[in-house]
Amino acid sequence: MQIAARNANDGVILDISGDIDLANSPAMRKVLLGEIKEKHTRKVYLNLKNVRYIDSSGIASLVEGLKASRDNGARMILYGLSPSVREVMELSRLQKIFEIYDNEEQALSS
Amino acid sequence: MHLESNPDALCLVRATMQRAAEIVRFPEAESRAVVRSVDEALANVIQHAYRGRFGKPIDVTCRRVFRDEKKRVASGLEIMLLDSGVPVDRRKLKGRPLDEVRPGGLGLHFMKESMDVVEFRRTHGKNMLRMVKYLAPSRLGGE
Numbered sequence: 693m694q695i696a697a698r699n700a701n702d703g704v705i706l707d708i709s710g711d712i713d714l715a716n717s718p719a720m721r722k723v724l725l726g727e728i729k730e731k732h733t734r735k736v737y738l739n740l741k742n743v744r745y746i747d748s749s750g751i752a753s754l755v756e757g758l759k760a761s762r763d764n765g766a767r768m769i770l771y772g773l774s775p776s777v778r779e780v781m782e783l784s785r786l787q788k789i790f791e792i793y794d795n796e797e798q799a800l801s802s
Numbered sequence: 803m804h805l806e807s808n809p810d811a812l813c814l815v816r817a818t819m820q821r822a823a824e825i826v827r828f829p830e831a832e833s834r835a836v837v838r839s840v841d842e843a844l845a846n847v848i849q850h851a852y853r854g855r856f857g858k859p860i861d862v863t864c865r866r867v868f869r870d871e872k873k874r875v876a877s878g879l880e881i882m883l884l885d886s887g888v889p890v891d892r893r894k895l896k897g898r899p900l901d902e903v904r905p906g907g908l909g910l911h912f913m914k915e916s917m918d919v920v921e922f923r924r925t926h927g928k929n930m931l932r933m934v935k936y937l938a939p940s941r942l943g944g945e
Contacts, residue, residue: 711816714845715809745816747841748908776834783915784908 693743695723700800703735703767709742712750721753728760728768736761737799741772751784758790767791771799807848807858807885815862816841819881822864826879828937835916836879836935842909843883843931851887851929860885867934878918878936885929890922 693710704727712720727733736757740746754770761768771793773781781787793799803818805811819840823833844860852858861884867877913920919934 711813713809713812713816713841714848715812745837745841747838747845748912749845751908775831779831779834780838780912783912 693720695720697723697727700735700737703737704731704733705737705739705796707739707742711745712743712753713745713747714749717747717749717753720750721756724753724757724768725760728757728764728766732764733766735767735769737796738768738770739772739796740770740774740777743774743777746777746780748780748784751780751786754790755786769793769799769802771795803862803864805844805860805862806856807852807860808856809845809848812841812844815844819864822879823935826866826937828879828935832935832938836881839913839916839920839933839935840881840883842912843881843933846909847883847885847887847929847931851885851890853888858885858887867936878934880932880934882933883929883931886927887929889924890929892922 693708693712693716696707698705698707706723706727708720710716724736724738727736738754754768757768760766769791772795773792778787781790781792791802793802803815805815816837819837820833823836828836840862844862847860848854863882865880867880913933916935917933918936919932921932923930923932
């Protein structure tokens with residue numbers, strides 16, 4: 693898994709690629725919580741277009757990020773979910789609690 | 803497949819299970835279900851049975867199951883995991899309510915939702931997990 697950050701007009705986009713599993717979800721969690729809790733970024737966009745796989749530990753990290761964003765008055769926005777990631781969201785019945793958009797354009801204009 | 807408890811092994815197991823599911827001719831979504839279940843099961847063994855300790859033994863076996871043993875017509879895939887960790891706490895095998903929005907506790911739910919059979923057993927001082935995914939009836943013909 694790799695994570696690259698780039699500035700958006702009103703926040704930060706984290707471009708995540710590869711598989712998010714038990715081996716590397718702690719790294720994603722650290723970056724995500726760092727943006728929200730330490731840098732106080734108001735909008736954190738997670739570009740998941742190139743994420744092929746996410747497991748329950750990855751979902752748990754996203755839930756932690758969402759909770760932290762709510763606690764800090766920030767927004768965490770997901771976009772570009774692959775069928776595999778979408779399936780896992782549906783299985784966990786969490787798709788309705790996250791802000792999810794199809795693509796970057798829609799996410800940035802939300 | 804003989805593994806040691808280490809999260810770095812998970813990507814290798816996923817690739818292996820993906821290939822096994824393709825050989826049995828699972829459609830894409832069902833292949834992903836098999837891969838996801840084995841990955842979550844191994845993660846549970848590493849995190850809970852071995853409490854995060856690395857280098858502990860895990861055996862994974864995978865075989866086709868047949869609806870007709872004589873004709874050897876495949877009907878699905880059986881995966882067994884064997885570990886020597888602490889016994890599985892049966893009270894925790896129910897999963898948790900999904901209306902609680904909190905991290906953790908989803909792995910078992912994913913396995914139960916994705917597989918047709920999920921059975922835990924303690925045998926000869928080891929934890930054994932057996933999972934089976936059957937092919938949909940429409941995929942069974944002409945092999």
